[in-house]
Amino acid sequence: MDLHSVKRVRRPSRADEIASWEAGSAWLAGGTWLFSESQLHLHTIIDLASLEWPALQASDAGLEIAATCTVAELEQYVEKAPPAWISAPLFRHCARAFLSSFKIWNQATVGGNICMSLPAGPMISLTASLAGVCTLWPRRGEPRQVPVVDFVTGDHRNVLEPGELLRSVFLPSHELEKKFAFRRFTLTHLGRSEVLLIGTCGPKGGEFLLTITAATVRPVQIRFDDMPAPEELKRAIDDAVPFDLYLDDVHGSPPHRKHLTHYFAQQIRSELAS
Secondary structure (H helix, E strand, C coil): CCCCCCCEEECCCCHHHCCCCCCCEEEECCCCCCCCCCCCCCCEEEEHHHHCCCCEEECCCEEEEECCCEHHHHHHHHHCCCCCCCCCHHHHHHHCCCCCCHHHHCCCEHHHHHHHCCCCCHHHHHHHHCCCEEEEECCCCCCEEEEHHHHEEECCEECCCCCCEEEEEEEEHHHHCCEEEEEEEECCCCCCEEEEEEEEEECCEEEEEEEEECCECCCEEEEECCCCCHHHHHHHHHHHCCHHHECCECCECHHHHHHHHHHHHHHHHHHHHC
């Protein structure tokens, strides 16, 4: 869609060239949402492509994913990931959880999906489940780090201040070396996720982390020192997810989402315990 209200497009070579922030401005990454509907409040777009951030940077410490990394680039990285990163196939699982065709993957960005902060955002599910940490660049002041699980605060809400920019998300290597189990439910084959759960634990057991997304208005994580018993897991979910935290929309009711959350959580527990 043409954005007829936009009068100026800026293409900075460094983010600090945007020293102040005007109401009516917007960062542009992939633009798959920005150009999907009228944005009558906007007059300026700032194109992040001109910053030329490397999409993916791997090190012994982990993987840094630029906010401008496309879903396609992340999905294709599965073939290049170090063998020890046995959670890398999650990249592909979560890419395929998008309410979009593979063609959109070439334009849509990881950072854009996280900043949209929708309950069913699969890049939120992915990066939260692997203990991802966001690096945020404010217009004034020092960069700050916020865990992905704390970045999203509600349906289409997050911790970003006006003009603040998501620079990257870092996934630690010790999280990428964990085994995982993935469960997702949609009303239709290519529909929006009603529930998306990911569990991780060490390759030889140990700490178990359950990440609940799509069913709830914000990500919820439950951590155990070792694999819980079925009743312990059920109680922990009920304690961590009060009923009013379950999302209520056309894709699913809170009772159904709660039922599926418990159902899939027990499947994940059994799979990772075996």
